[in-house]
Amino acid sequence: xxxxxxxxxxxxxxxxxxxxxxxxxxxxxxxxxxxxxxxxxxxxxxxxxxxxxxxxxxxxxxxxxxxxxxxxxxxxxxxxxxxxxxxxxxxxxxxxxxxxxxxxxxxxxxxxxxxxxxxxxxxxxxxxxxxxxxxxxxxxxxxxxxxxxxxxxxxxxxxxxxxxxxxxxxxxxxxxxxxxxxxxxxxxxxxxxxxxxxxxxxxxxxxxxxxxxxxxxxxxxxxxxxxxxxxxxxxxxxxxxxxxxxxxxxxxxxxxxxxxxxxxxxxxxxxxxxxxxxxxxxxxxxxxxxxxxxxxxxxxxxxxxxxxxxxxxxxxxxxxxxxxxxxxxxxxxxxxxxxxxxxxxxxxxxxxxxxxxxxxxxxxxxxxxxxxxxxxxxxxxxxxxxxxxxxxxxxxxxxxxxxxxxxxxxxxxxxxxxxxxxxxxxxxxxxxxxxxxxxxxxxxxxxxxxxxxxxxxxxxxxxxxxxxxxxxxxxxxxxxxxxxxxxxxxxxxxxxxxxxxxxxxxxxxxxxxxxxxxxxxxxxxxxxxxxxxxxxxxxxxxxxxxxxxxxxxxxxxxxxxxxxxxxxxxxxxxxxxxxxxxxxxxxxxxxx
Amino acid sequence: xxxxxxxxxxxxxxxxxxxxxxxxxxxxxxxxxxxxxxxxxxxxxxxxxxxxxxxxxxxxxxxxxxxxxxxxxxxxxxxxxxxxxxxxxxxxxxxxxxxxxxxxxxx
Numbered sequence: 189x190x191x192x193x194x195x196x197x198x199x200x201x202x203x204x205x206x207x208x209x210x211x212x213x214x215x216x217x218x219x220x221x222x223x224x225x226x227x228x229x230x231x232x233x234x235x236x237x238x239x240x241x242x243x244x245x246x247x248x249x250x251x252x253x254x255x256x257x258x259x260x261x262x263x264x265x266x267x268x269x270x271x272x273x274x275x276x277x278x279x280x281x282x283x284x285x286x287x288x289x290x291x292x293x294x295x296x297x298x299x300x301x302x303x304x305x306x307x308x309x310x311x312x313x314x315x316x317x318x319x320x321x322x323x324x325x326x327x328x329x330x331x332x333x334x335x336x337x338x339x340x341x342x343x344x345x346x347x348x349x350x351x352x353x354x355x356x357x358x359x360x361x362x363x364x365x366x367x368x369x370x371x372x373x374x375x376x377x378x379x380x381x382x383x384x385x386x387x388x389x390x391x392x393x394x395x396x397x398x399x400x401x402x403x404x405x406x407x408x409x410x411x412x413x414x415x416x417x418x419x420x421x422x423x424x425x426x427x428x429x430x431x432x433x434x435x436x437x438x439x440x441x442x443x444x445x446x447x448x449x450x451x452x453x454x455x456x457x458x459x460x461x462x463x464x465x466x467x468x469x470x471x472x473x474x475x476x477x478x479x480x481x482x483x484x485x486x487x488x489x490x491x492x493x494x495x496x497x498x499x500x501x502x503x504x505x506x507x508x509x510x511x512x513x514x515x516x517x518x519x520x521x522x523x524x525x526x527x528x529x530x531x532x533x534x535x536x537x538x539x540x541x542x543x544x545x546x547x548x549x550x551x552x553x554x555x556x557x558x559x560x561x562x563x564x565x566x567x568x569x570x571x572x573x574x575x576x577x578x579x580x581x582x583x584x585x586x587x588x589x590x591x592x593x594x595x596x597x598x599x600x601x602x603x604x605x606x607x608x609x610x611x612x613x614x615x616x617x618x619x620x621x622x623x624x625x626x627x628x629x630x631x632x633x634x635x636x637x638x639x640x641x642x643x644x645x646x647x648x649x650x651x652x653x654x655x656x657x658x659x660x661x662x663x664x665x666x667x668x669x670x671x672x673x674x675x676x677x678x679x680x681x682x683x684x685x686x687x688x689x690x691x692x693x694x695x696x697x698x699x700x701x702x703x704x705x706x707x708x709x710x711x712x713x714x715x716x717x718x719x720x721x722x723x724x725x726x727x728x729x730x731x732x733x734x735x736x737x738x739x740x741x742x743x744x745x746x747x748x749x750x751x752x753x754x755x756x757x758x759x760x761x762x763x764x765x766x767x768x769x770x771x772x773x774x775x776x777x778x779x780x
Numbered sequence: 781x782x783x784x785x786x787x788x789x790x791x792x793x794x795x796x797x798x799x800x801x802x803x804x805x806x807x808x809x810x811x812x813x814x815x816x817x818x819x820x821x822x823x824x825x826x827x828x829x830x831x832x833x834x835x836x837x838x839x840x841x842x843x844x845x846x847x848x849x850x851x852x853x854x855x856x857x858x859x860x861x862x863x864x865x866x867x868x869x870x871x872x873x874x875x876x877x878x879x880x881x882x883x884x885x886x887x
Contacts, residue, residue, distance in 0.1 A: 192786050225798040226788060242800050418790070457791070605792040607805035641805075642826065643790065659807050659824045660847050666807045691824075691847055750805055 196227040202366035205231050217246045236321025241604040243753030246768035248302040251324035253331035255356040257295030261551025266317045268539035277301030279757045287535040295555040296331045305771035327368045329359040334376040335383035336554040340517040345395040346406045348378030351436045369451030370459035381507045382497030387423045387682045388414045390461040398430040398490030407432040409489045413465030416644035421684045422462040425470045430490040442481030501679025502719030509633045510558045523564045526583040530596040530611045531559025540579045548574040590621040593635040597645035600749040606640025607657035608668040609745040614638045620741045625702045628709040649684040650676045652718045660691035667746045668694045675722025688731040699737030707733040791827035796868040802860045808873040815853025821846040836863045
């Protein structure tokens with residue numbers, strides 16, 4: 189039997205949702221029929237709008253897709269303006285204030301506290317500069333990710349940016365690919381470091397070479413069925429297909445159509461490509477693709493570059509594991525990667541970022557999968573002045589490893605799925621660790637990813653220390669807790685973290701990391717990395733080395749933040765919520 | 781009077797009449813759970829699998845982990861609320877949610 193979601197999608201889905209959004213915007217929040225909320229909120233996702241969680245009714249998260257993380261000149265300023273004007277909520281966040289941009293792990297942008305009444309105006313402003321929220325969420329082609337410095341990287345194998353843009357232009361709004369069984373996440377990588385993270389995507393293009401008709405051709409190997417969600421992480425599997433950049437769009441469409449036709453529409457848990465690959469196997473997927481979905485003979489896989497992958501790998505390979513810092517481009521200019529702690533930047537700082545990018549670079553800003561931003565095209569002679577800009581004091585190109593390594597999802601502040609508070613907590617953790625913990629010699633990269641639930645938006649399974657939201661009891665009281673995993677990473681031999689310790693009360697996690705690092709330093713052999721150490725140590729021993737402990741770290745959000753209307757409100761009780769509100773932010777009468 | 785019951789957000793919520801009512805991530809004390817040997821399991825609810833109604837009682841099957849013994853698994857039908865005059869009323873699950881009988885149907 190089709191699910192409710194499939195029923196709703198069969199009635200209204202895709203581009204036409206925009207017309208309904210515009211109607212609701214004109215008539216106001218109350219025009220959305222109460223007994224159709226579930227259906228409309230599901231549909232709105234296709235146009236990049238997520239209804240925020242309980243207690244925040246009538247407010248939306250808006251996601252803007254930026255293919256390959258590229259914001260073209262002028263676009264960052266418009267994002268800042270929209271945030272300043274439309275993304276302020278009824279309460280301030282104690283760390284980030286009111287009005288902020290979240291740079292996400294899929295190289296997109298998320299804004300919060302958006303009112304449906306403002307959506308048409310926001311869409312118009314985005315349209316004017318070539319940005320869109322279309323398919324940023326929902327069951328279709330999501331924002332395409334890739335190496336954020338594609339086309340500018342000195343050492344890249346092939347420029348993947350035209351391929352990412354080609355896929356984006358072809359399949360955004362394409363009627364045949366509008367309504368898939370579930371989300372469809374695509375990564376296109378052309379660099380030698382593996383920055384596209386294809387291993388955790390539904391469809392991955394990975395740099396490769398192949399001799400075709402006696403000539404060496406550069407292009408991509410194709411992999412399918414990776415993903416992290418639902419306690420069922422999978423690495424993408426080799427499809428044994430090589431494509432040229434020119435063939436990539438057709439093959440991607442073929443695989444998307446195969447997923448559309450063969451994917452499970454009766455059980456949304458089972459609807460992702462990774463489960464279809466489990467079921468059919470890569471070989472049968474390839475045969476089906478060849479027989480039913482492409483018109484030319486597929487080449488077998490070429491020679492890949494996976495041995496050299498360094499991004500998010502936890503290895504010392506000599507390659508980079510993120511894009512923070514100053515790096516020379518292929519044209520002699522430089523790109524400057526700025527660390528954005530947990531990916532959140534105030535509206536004013538985003539405006540400043542746009543100004544700085546315009547003044548020193550080409551005006552372009554790029555977003556990375558580690559929630560950071562990059563200013564591109566800076567002439568060497570301007571680097572000194574750029575470094576003196578006040579913005580770089582807060583968003584450093586040379587941050588402390590605990591700041592640099594922090595990634596966090598949205599959490600219970602806004603998200604319906606999360607179990608615990610995340611972004612503010614990871615900021616508190618990073619600051620405490622920076623002050624109280626010394627990393628062993630030579631450890632410049634140490635990644636701590638905090639995800640509020642098993643959806644894994646912070647990609648916890650590929651960090652040195654993986655933190656995942658849980659609950660436990662402490663002194664008889666229910667408190668927020670975290671499972672702790674160790675030693676995950678991508679690279680030549682990708683590996684998901686081992687969850688060695690479960691349900692650690694959140695106030696004991698910084699102590700656990702401190703003790704873990706001390707134990708690592710004591711047992712470390714030579715200059716091995718943390719991941720190397722974890723891999724040669726058995727799980728029971730690792731669990732013993734974690735040692736959760738209360739320290740001087742105090743956590744103000746131990747309680748059930750999900751059951752507050754907004755965890756940082758002075759009166760956080762659900763009954764104190766001003767939501768739902770009208771177009772001016774005034775409370776509307778509630779039925780309850 | 782019919783009541784719309786469904787699971788939303790990848791199993792994170794039970795929705796009753798288009799309103800999210802019961803969330804994952806809470807601790808529920810449940811006697812006699814199939815997947816662990818604790819007399820009174822203390823379960824972190826990680827995901828809802830099914831929702832149904834038996835008479836006026838809204839019930840759900842869920843996946844979770846007992847924090848007393850660490851075992852994970854799927855429960856039978858557990859009561860999560862009651863429908864009275866068409867309105868949903870939450871139950872105190874922290875205090876103890878006794879398993880209910882079979883045969884729920886989507887309302």
